[in-house]
Amino acid sequence: MFGDLFILSAFTGSLGTAILSGILASRNASSSASEEQPRPGTTFERFVACVRRDEAVAAVKDKLAAYEDASNVEVLNRQNLKGVKQADTVLLACQPEWYQAIFDEPGMRRALEGKLIVSVLAGVTTQQIQSALGGDEGQYFVVRAMPNTACFVRDSTTVIETPQSSLSQSLLATAESIFRYVGQVFYVKPSTFNVCxxxxxxxxxxxxxxxxxxxxxxxxxxxxxxxxxxxxxxxxxxxxxxxxxxxxxxxxxxxxxxxxxxxxxxxxxxxxxxxxxxxxxxxxxxxxxxxxxxxxxxxx
Ligand SMILES: NC(=O)c1ccc[n+]([C@@H]2O[C@H](COP(=O)([O-])OP(=O)(O)OC[C@H]3O[C@@H](n4cnc5c(N)ncnc54)[C@H](OP(=O)(O)O)[C@@H]3O)[C@@H](O)[C@H]2O)c1
Incomplete structure (x- = not known):
């Protein structure tokens, strides 16, 4: 079943590029008559890649140029707030030690309110992200996931932490969709997340x-x-x-x-x-x- 159309903003280094590549490749594949495969429920219509260096802008554009839908990807350099404001879903794929600085940018916490925040930060718990964001319960919707580099070839094994009850099924399905585009998904308990x-x-x-x-x-x-x-x-x-x-x-x-x-x-x-x-x-x-x-x- 096809769901709503969403805009995905991602902090896009090596892993973020791999995930975007996988989603774009899957869109290309599903538009080709020869390949029939089930698609995840959420269709992402546009993408915003956030980076902070000129070289990274060129690198991301270069890596995604081969895909038919590359024109649906906007690459923003040091304009995280603009990127997040446009998004329905934000993929937090910066290095684990940088997320706090991103949240601290003026206006960022406000911009993230009510949005789905999918974190792939290794070693950073959902509670750490929630407490770095502050705010009341239900103000931010955080899902923790751990994919791997095989997103590049759409063969990642991704684990998603079974979320707290306050997260709606539709938000969870959207998070899951990102990783279904690029491979297998398993749900795991928070206590086993580090070993996973x-x-x-x-x-x-x-x-x-x-x-x-x-x-x-x-x-x-x-x-x-x-x-x-x-x-x-x-x-x-x-x-x-x-x-x-x-x-x-x-x-x-x-x-x-x-x-x-x-x-x-x-x-x-x-x-x-x-x-x-x-x-x-x-x-x-x-x-x-x-x-x-x-x-x-x-x-x-
Ligand atoms: N690589 C993997 O196989 C893998 C697997 C599972 C999970 N992870 C997790 O995924 C995350 C990313 O890993 P990676 O290997 O993709 O690292 P990476 O290549 O260093 O990518 C980090 C990205 O975040 C961007 N960034 C950092 N701070 C920023 C800021 N203040 N504003 C805008 N952009 C910012 C960087 O931009 P610039 O390029 O411009 O510096 C870069 O694009 C990590 O938390 C890691 O734990 C990685």
Missing amino acids: TAVCGSSPAFFSVIIDAMVDGAVAMGLNHADALRMAAFTMRGTANMLANGRDPRQVRFEVASPAGSTMQGLLALEEGKVRSVVSNALITATTAAAGLGSKDQRS
Whole structure:
């Protein structure tokens, strides 16, 4: 079902550009007769990208230029208030230490009143945002979400914090729509949000390190870099597909590692390198670090 038309303003760096790209790509795809896919309920009609540097204006325009609907994106430099005033929904995608300075801009709190504010700030809780905004209950509508960089290819795994009861279903549906345009959405309890930040937000970097290391090994054994990278990435995608469809990782391991085979030799080498504790610790460390991001000093 198609919903209302909305204007989305976003603080648009790397992630914001990825999300806008994903939404624009999805609009292009759905206007093409050959591709039929369900669309989220909310249709965003116009976009405002807020940045604060001349180079960022050029970078955002350049990255979005390829999309049919790029003319529906206005890029504003140091004009956050103008951007927010136009919007129905504001995507807070600045760095976590900058949101307070943005709220402190003259007129900003007023402009945000009654609007849906979707935060992707790592480590910053809904309560922190609400208290930085001040005001009475019901004055600001904040939804916390954590997508990942795969928004660029519309394959993000986004977690949304199950909101407090005061948020209407229609606002929540609008927030969810943003991320449905760019991938899968899961709802999670506030208490697990930091670990989900590590699992969904940080893991693309972790997986990339693993692929990069595999490519090094393959190149060392004579494969060229480009082929090794594509093969490793597609193999990871195929494995991920099986696991996402319910196959147990241990089952995959047992199936591939035949007696006296080469895979078991490789698995033993992984165990010798303490791969499990290294990977688990990376996740634990990222979770703990995510929890601390919101309490960093605010920069202007
Ligand atoms: N990158 C990821 O994969 C990822 C995943 C999940 C969540 N996140 C979260 O998403 C947020 C953004 O991450 P990112 O990697 O996209 O960072 P980024 O590339 O540094 O983008 C931050 C953006 O905010 C803009 N900005 C900052 N302060 C501003 C201000 N006062 N006025 C206007 N614009 C302002 C910056 O503008 P300029 O470019 O002009 O400086 C930039 O466009 C972070 O909070 C991060 O925790 C990121």
